[in-house]
Amino acid sequence: MLNFESRPIIALDFASFDLAKEFINKFPADEKIYVKVGMELYYQAGAEVIHYLKEKGYSVFLDLKLHDIPNTIRSTMKVLAQLGVDMVNVHAAGGQEMMRAAKSGLIEGTPKGGKVAKLIAVTQLTSTSEKTMKRDQKIDCSLIESVLHYACITMKSGLDGVVCSALEVKKIKAATNEDFLCITPGIRPTGSGVGDQKRVTNPGQARSIGSDYIVVGRPITKADNPVGIYHEIKQEWSEN
Numbered sequence: 001m002l003n004f005e006s007r008p009i010i011a012l013d014f015a016s017f018d019l020a021k022e023f024i025n026k027f028p029a030d031e032k033i034y035v036k037v038g039m040e041l042y043y044q045a046g047a048e049v050i051h052y053l054k055e056k057g058y059s060v061f062l063d064l065k066l067h068d069i070p071n072t073i074r075s076t077m078k079v080l081a082q083l084g085v086d087m088v089n090v091h092a093a094g095g096q097e098m099m100r101a102a103k104s105g106l107i108e109g110t111p112k113g114g115k116v117a118k119l120i121a122v123t124q125l126t127s128t129s130e131k132t133m134k135r136d137q138k139i140d141c142s143l144i145e146s147v148l149h150y151a152c153i154t155m156k157s158g159l160d161g162v163v164c165s166a167l168e169v170k171k172i173k174a175a176t177n178e179d180f181l182c183i184t185p186g187i188r189p190t191g192s193g194v195g196d197q198k199r200v201t202n203p204g205q206a207r208s209i210g211s212d213y214i215v216v217g218r219p220i221t222k223a224d225n226p227v228g229i230y231h232e233i234k235q236e237w238s239e240n
């Protein structure tokens with residue numbers, strides 16, 4: 001529990017800046033939340049949304065899941081580093097050279113005296129099951145072996161951690177080290193629909209298994225009382 005982040009990261013999966021603002025404005029001004037901006041919102045609103053969130057004093061995970069040739073990733077990370085976000089990610093499937101290039105671009109692009117964002121890699125998406133991994137990716141091992149392999153090459157490449165399901169955290173920490181971050185989406189409070197997620201846990205389980213961060217989207221953003229549900233999830237996660 002060396003890196004435990006007590007605030008669940010809220011996935012701001014909204015189609016416009018206005019919708020994202022409407023959601024954020026439900027929270028009291030002094031509540032410094034941790035949010036995730038993904039492809040949908042970033043491709044719509046761009047850097048402006050990041051500046052807005054940082055000015056509010058929020059922590060920001062920019063989730064663009066980069067996956068391209070090393071040179072493109074290095075230069076893209078250099079640009080993203082200037083946004084001052086707290087965390088960014090790539091796909092581990094891009095390989096070790098790509099991940100090393102991401103890291104060097106991030107360091108190069110971070111303004112002098114600024115904090116380098118945490119860089120993490122997606123292992124197998126939490127919407128992937130062993131069956132779909134074997135069918136679509138033609139990976140001929142178990143899902144956990146694939147996740148552990150990706151975690152190990154991510155660590156070797158000098159990144160800070162991985163995105164995985166909470167179900168894999170214990171084995172990842174054993175194969176890497178306790179300090180290696182495990183960021184876990186696929187979180188569903190007991191009784192809420194799983195949707196397209198396959199490898200899910202509830203917030204309390206994620207905590208007892210040893211996740212460092214949880215990412216929660218629809219169970220909060222689609223709730224009738226998002227702030228109330230956020231606090232229920234936060235309590236189950238952080239006070240377990």
Ligand SMILES: O=C(O)c1cc(=O)[nH]c(=O)n1[C@@H]1O[C@H](COP(=O)(O)O)[C@@H](O)[C@H]1O
Nearest residue numbers: 011063124125126163185186215216217218
């Ligand atoms: O990198 C991510 O954040 C991510 C990786 C992954 O394996 N699974 C996953 O669900 N996510 C993201 O986490 C969020 C989960 O949202 P909900 O399923 O609505 O809680 C979404 O924004 C996904 O894009």
